[in-house]
Amino acid sequence: MLQCTAVTLLPPDALLRLIAPGVDDPGDPEPYVLCELGEHNGQHTEHAAFLRPGRTPDSPAQWFFWTGGGPERVHRTDRAPWCPALLRRLGTDVVRRCAFFDHHPASHSWDVEDPLGDLIAERLVPDDSPEGGPCP
Template identity: 40%
Template structure:
């Protein structure tokens, strides 16, 4: 499934901006929804890991509100044992099922332009 196209402009809260230093300014930025398209819940984009609580801080938003919330990681793993990169209880598919079409288009272009750099998983260069 394709990745949701939800986008949030997120200026840092005033209390966070006060913690900034000249060499580490706090700047506003855009957050992309990481869920699969067509989800029925708030949009969600991870902001930073929260290792102390075995999760991450996520921006959650809809058309009317936005918030930052700490959420534990999803415990699902794929057949190779890779963990889902979304939060526990997320709507739509797991992170390995969500495809960013822009990233896929860039990868296809790079493979076409530089086939000698592409490692086919079933080919002789695979590890």
């Protein structure tokens, strides 16, 4: 399944939260975010972009959810627990976690093809994950 193509501009309040004092290195907050889910109906189902992780890899991460676009856009910033789904590779002990939030629409992250989004995938995979990003 292909990745949803929705893109939106982060509102100032969500951006501020990303760069709030006391936050661990937020990197370079990008005002534009992409929906990271597999293709879904954006009229009725919220798009979602990962903002930043929780305090531990297991704690709920912060996501930006929105529906519609332009002046019609409705959005919220919220913490969401991770999707509990795991993908176990046959023949190896590698277990991959779904990189989306619990009860997300469409496919789990490993079934979403993202032609442009290696950068985003890197951000989603926790450092201590068995699949921790591309080899140097």
